[in-house]
Amino acid sequence: MGSRNEAPSWADQWGNSGSMYDDGDDETKGRGSGKKMGNVKAVASASLDKAKAAATVGAQKVKSGTSMGIKWVKTQCQKRTTK
Numbered sequence: 001m002g003s004r005n006e007a008p009s010w011a012d013q014w015g016n017s018g019s020m021y022d023d024g025d026d027e028t029k030g031r032g033s034g035k036k037m038g039n040v041k042a043v044a045s046a047s048l049d050k051a052k053a054a055a056t057v058g059a060q061k062v063k064s065g066t067s068m069g070i071k072w073v074k075t076q077c078q079k080r081t082t083k
Helices: 010-014 026-082
Strands: none
Touching: none
């Protein structure tokens, strides 16, 4: 660069070493964050699927347990009324 009063040259600002006003390439940053966000979404989706499966299994167990309990109560009541 020249003296302090001169503006930086085009080559100084935009040379291979990078811009003196920018800390990196915005295009590269955008792609990297897009990949990270895609990975986060994939992990979240897989976790959601696992949670849904666990909730479904739990609901089926509650339903079958309740059904068995009601049948047991019915049979107990029928035994008492028939005696």
